[in-house]
Structure formats: structure tokens, C-alpha cells
Amino acid sequence: MRLRGRVVPALRTLLASLPIVAGGLAALHAATDGFQAFTSETARRLSIARDPRLLPQVPLEAADGSTVQLGDLRGRWLLVDFIYTRCETYCSVQGNEFARLQQRLGTQIQAGQVQLVSISFDPAYDDPAQLAAYQRRSGDRGSGWIVARPVQTTDLPKLLATFGVKAVPDGLDGYVHNAAISIVNPEGRVVAVLDWDAMQQAQDYVLQRVAP
């Protein structure tokens, strides 16, 4: 009888622990996309790879003052990054990389198969003059690279959400942002997000897919 008094609660507890562990693991599984994405940056890339998002129809104002409809760029592979021109770290390097991609993908750009797009998430400061200066000091090769800001500030959250970009003010007049090169296919869907310094990878990705 005394033994039973000890064993039964232990067995009951063990029995109850099984659904608890199962529930806990299921919750962890769901929260991490099947133990694959523990940070929101990985989750963003995974979500884009699994379910390519359609570009929103948003008007952009380019460095030369002209207006470009993002949706009108369909039919080409787009390499897109997000920048702000006052940035002195990543973005200046990002700019140089885009200028180099402009040169390396020159043939495809000429053929209208590839287009580079840099979008500012600081439209209040980045007017066409600032955008043009950014493009110039990055070493712009002349064609195939649009540096632009959203015409309407209200379009910015839509753009950032589509690309999964997050810009956090750093308290020093700048931003910390998850810089990356996003690739948009000719159907206008964001199909891949690569590291911000993965220039070679971006180039290979596009070259493997454009029609020869």
C-alpha cells in the first residue's frame, strides 16, 4: 500500500509529462519553421524562398528626377538593395558593389535582361540631389542602375514589408538595417535574399537564369 502511494503519483506525473513535452516541442517547431529559422533574418529569407512575394505597384523618384513605377520594371531580373545616402558603413560599400555589378552584368543590362535598383528608406533626406551624389561617388557606370526613393512616404512600409527590410534608428542620426541584395524575377516576385556583400553570388544567380 505504501509502495503504491509512491509509485502511482510518479507514474501519473510521467504520463502527464509526455503531452507537455510533445506540446513544447510542437510549439518550438512551429515558432522556428521546423527548427530552421531561429532569427527573424533567417525567417525572412526562408519565407521569401518558400513563398516569393509580388512587388507592390509603387512609384519611385529616381536620382535624375524622373518617376519610375516599380511594377513597370517587370520582364527583367532585378537586383534590389535598400540604402540611405548618409550611411557611412555598409551602404557606401553596397553602392560600390552595385557599380561593379553594373559593369560585370553590362551585357545583360544592355540586352534589357537585368536592372539594378537601390531604394532609399530615408526619403525625407534623400532627395534626387542626394541620390545622384550617392550614385556618383559609388562609381556609377552610366546605365542599368536606378537609385530612387518612394514618391509617397506611405509606400515605404509596404516596400520594406515586401522585402522584409527593417531599419532601426541608431540614435546617431543614422540607421542600422539588415542590408542584403534581393533578387526579383521577371514575373515581379522577390525570389531570393542574399548577404549584402554576396556580389559574386548575386551575379552567378542571375547569369544562370537569364536567357543566353
Add this chain to the structure above:
Amino acid sequence: MKNGARTKAGLAALLWLGLALPPARALLEASMTRQMLIQMPLLALVGWWLAAAVPAVWRDAINRWNAHGINGFLIASLTGMLWMVPRMLDEALDLPWVEVAKFTSMPLLIGLPLALSWPRAGFVLRAAVLVEAIATAFRLAWLYLASPVRLCSSYLLDDQQRLGQGLLVLGLTLCVVLGWKLMWGHVRVDGA
């Protein structure tokens, strides 16, 4: 309900409401350090106080399935693991339902089960829980101090490193408390 229990439950409700106020949320969630070292522990404290208000009948029913408090610790650690996933901190800011999940699971699935289990646990189990808590604080501290990349897109790197330092201090404090209790404190060794 006894008077003491009523006071505790009232305090718990007040604390929870206070934390849920938009200015309090904005203040505590603006920094990764404040969210993890102040907001989340306070939410768990709400649940800990709430345990006093659990009617004796329910408590007896729970106890029958909770020998030595094992299942309570299990629920609390699994829930804790979930909230240690960096993504969850970002999503609590972006998705309202994740924020609601945080405000309910921290008290009900961490604080409350811990309070119901701790008195039932024997010396060895309590020691295991405490040592594991210390180890977790050190592991997370090391991760946040050593990581060159931001683990949460919503927070800055220096915030993340400050959190690492905070966790280091937390782990050390727990070590000192545990050491002090073992050396000079009153430790119950017989077990429940």
C-alpha cells in the same frame, strides 16, 4: 481566499495591467535588455503571485499530476526555451498575437507553474533547476557578447551586448546567492 492571497492576486493583476499599458510597453520594449531582463521577469512574477489565488481544490488536483513539481518545471522550461528564440522577441513587436501570447504565457506557463512546483521539489531537484538557470544565463550571455551579428532585427548590436553583460551579472548573482545559501543559509535537505 485568505487575505494574504487576495492581496497577492490583486498585486499580480495590477502589475500585469501596468505592464500592458502602452507607455510601459513602449519603454520596456524599446530595448532588448529591458524586454528580457525587466519585462519578461516581471510578467513571470505576475504568475508567481497569482499562484496564491489558486483554490485548494485545484491545487490538490494539480499536485496529483505534479510529483516533486516535475511537470511544473517542465512546462516552465519549455516555455522559457520558446521565448529564448531571438525571433520571438522581434515577432512580439511586429505581431499583436505574439505579444498577447507573451503576456499570457509568461505568467501562466512560467511564473505560475514555478510557484506551484517549487515548494514540492526536493533539495536535488531545486539544485538542478537553479544550476541550470545559472548555466542558461551564462550560455546566453556568452552568445550575446560573442555574436558579431544582430540576432534580433529590431535591436542594435550594442543593446544585445549590454544584454549579454546583464545576463553575466544575473548568472553571477545567482551563483553568489546559491553559494551563500549552501555555506551559511538554512537548507532543507530531506526533500518533499
